Amino acid sequence: MNDPLARTWSGYLRVDGRKGIRNIVLVIYTVECARHVAHLIAQDEPDTHVIGFPGCYDNQYAIRLMLALARHPNVGAVLSVGLGCEYTQPGKIAEVAEASGRPAAAFYIQDVGGTRASVAKGKEIVADLRARITRDTPRVPMGFADLTLGCECGGSDATSGLVGNPCVGRLFDHLVDRGGTAIVEEIVEMIGLRDLILARAADDRASGELAAAYDKAVAYCQSVRQYSVSPGNFSGGLTTIEEKSMGAFAKSGARPIQGVIRVGERPPRPGLWVLDSVPDPHFMGFGYTNPNDTEGIMDLIGAGSQLVLFVTGRGSVIGSPIAPLVKVTGNSRTYGRMSEDMDFDAGRVLAGEITLDDAALDLAAMIADVAGGRPSKPEALGHREYFIMYKHQDTPALAQGCRTNG
Amino acid sequence: MIHGFKIHPDDNVATLLVDAGPGPVVVGGPAAPADLTLAAAIELGHKVALADIPAGAAIVKFGVSIGLASRDVHRGEWVHLHNCRSRFDARSSTLDVHTGATTDTRYE
Numbered sequence: 001m002n003d004p005l006a007r008t009w010s011g012y013l014r015v016d017g018r019k020g021i022r023n024i025v026l027v028i029y030t031v032e033c034a035r036h037v038a039h040l041i042a043q044d045e046p047d048t049h050v051i052g053f054p055g056c057y058d059n060q061y062a063i064r065l066m067l068a069l070a071r072h073p074n075v076g077a078v079l080s081v082g083l084g085c086e087y088t089q090p091g092k093i094a095e096v097a098e099a100s101g102r103p104a105a106a107f108y109i110q111d112v113g114g115t116r117a118s119v120a121k122g123k124e125i126v127a128d129l130r131a132r133i134t135r136d137t138p139r140v141p142m143g144f145a146d147l148t149l150g151c152e153c154g155g156s157d158a159t160s161g162l163v164g165n166p167c168v169g170r171l172f173d174h175l176v177d178r179g180g181t182a183i184v185e186e187i188v189e190m191i192g193l194r195d196l197i198l199a200r201a202a203d204d205r206a207s208g209e210l211a212a213a214y215d216k217a218v219a220y221c222q223s224v225r226q227y228s229v230s231p232g233n234f235s236g237g238l239t240t241i242e243e244k245s246m247g248a249f250a251k252s253g254a255r256p257i258q259g260v261i262r263v264g265e266r267p268p269r270p271g272l273w274v275l276d277s278v279p280d281p282h283f284m285g286f287g288y289t290n291p292n293d294t295e296g297i298m299d300l301i302g303a304g305s306q307l308v309l310f311v312t313g314r315g316s317v318i319g320s321p322i323a324p325l326v327k328v329t330g331n332s333r334t335y336g337r338m339s340e341d342m343d344f345d346a347g348r349v350l351a352g353e354i355t356l357d358d359a360a361l362d363l364a365a366m367i368a369d370v371a372g373g374r375p376s377k378p379e380a381l382g383h384r385e386y387f388i389m390y391k392h393q394d395t396p397a398l399a400q401g402c403r404t405n406g
Numbered sequence: 407m408i409h410g411f412k413i414h415p416d417d418n419v420a421t422l423l424v425d426a427g428p429g430p431v432v433v434g435g436p437a438a439p440a441d442l443t444l445a446a447a448i449e450l451g452h453k454v455a456l457a458d459i460p461a462g463a464a465i466v467k468f469g470v471s472i473g474l475a476s477r478d479v480h481r482g483e484w485v486h487l488h489n490c491r492s493r494f495d496a497r498s499s500t501l502d503v504h505t506g507a508t509t510d511t512r513y514e
Contacts, residue, residue, distance in 0.1 A: 157451045158422075159451065162411065162413070191494055192472070227494060231502075231507050234505075234506025235506040236451045237450070237452035238451075239486050239492075239498075240472050240473040240494075241494055243467055243473065333450075
């Protein structure tokens with residue numbers, strides 16, 4: 001009777017019934033011009049994280065993602081800060097957060113009157129929001145059935161496909177069997193595996209969604225002449241995108257895929273889901289997908305993951321706001337070299353010290369610890385990297401927004 | 407102690423778990439060959455051919471084709487960018503075979 005998947009811990013109950021493993025105040029800025037002020041507001045404030053969007057012209061995809069993050073189960077309250085002349089409206093973001101039962105506020109820096117006055121006002125608001133959510137948020141027991149876990153991989157080497165991703169895949173099988181939700185990202189890292197992924201579809205609808213997302217990903221990579229594989233991957237022994245795909249897809253485990261969600265959407269029911277972050281073909285061109293690991297992690301958090309697993313054979317020092325990042329490596333050398341940053345060494349499986357099953361259960365125990373409040377390594381180091389960019393998953397008509405006929 | 411691992415019975419390559427070679431190595435995994443000699447040193451994470459693979463034939467790992475041999479590959483030889491090409495990604499064939507660095511980007 002020492003089943004880590006049976007463990008429970010105390011969570012934070014939100015009005016929509018979802019449960020969080022953290023209770024943070026989220027500061028959201030709505031243009032690059034407000035970024036420094038937003039970060040000064042959050043500086044030295046406990047449990048206060050920052051995200052934001054750099055563009056002055058707004059973007060429906062980015063707004064959908066920011067609204068999903070503002071209503072994330074780990075977020076208790078929201079302060080939205082704008083400069084005052086951008087398209088994206090901080091007041092609207094606060095309204096949506098408030099409608100979800102979260103205390104929220106917004107202001108424009110131009111109205112308040114400059115850097116120091118805005119920082120002072122922001123800190124006052126953050127202190128008030130934090131006091132309110134600390135006092136008012138109900139604590140409830142939660143377990144693996146209440147969890148949505150995302151998995152991203154980056155800085156992959158050959159161990160990622162041998163043990164790092166298979167270890168997470170085994171854990172995801174357990175999570176799904178317990179009634180939880182698992183999300184894998186990176187359709188561009190399924191290229192070469194069309195028949196294999198379609199064979200995993202739970203039903204015809206899921207199969208159709210996977211086929212459409214796969215075909216779009218191939219068209220995208222052909223269009224931008226770039227596949228999701230980097231110099232470090234090649235140096236680590238991966239030779240082709242097909243080889244990397246097989247390793248990356250191992251993180252999905254063996255359970256049926258329920259369907260495809262897009263950025264800013266949540267899985268409509270528990271089970272295993274694929275998140276499509278590839279831009280749609282659009283009048284502005286595809287744009288970029290997966291420009292870095294942080295972007296994919298933001299998408300997984302946007303889908304409601306309370307915690308995200310990041311599998312990296314070569315090692316990485318990133319973290320994430322809102323949802324703790326737990327870094328897994330299948331390479332014991334990397335673990336030894338970067339043990340300050342890497343949470344979990346699945347390379348012990350390759351050394352023959354433990355089985356893949358043991359490793360998955362060890363990982364489950366670590367997840368329960370972090371869900372119960374113990375900071376993950378990147379969380380303890382203060383890593384809160386975020387990345388929100390222009391992208392299109394909306395496919396408006398070509399002429400929308402233009403008056404071309406006089 | 408095993409030096410390399412063959413993941414799937416159908417694979418014609420194994421992955422090195424340690425830096426090894428040149429010389430004889432032990433490969434673990436399903437239907438792994440009893441003996442194998444590396445023609446040259448191969449680094450951890452990289453692949454070695456378990457059989458002679460003619461140009462144009464599939465390189466098989468995880469039981470699936472991960473690419474095609476771009477020239478004849480001999481048993482015991484390192485399999486990487488110089489002799490295996492993706493069916494999708496053309497640019498990867500232009501990268502530096504040791505570092506993976508690009509050779510087609512201008513820095514000035």
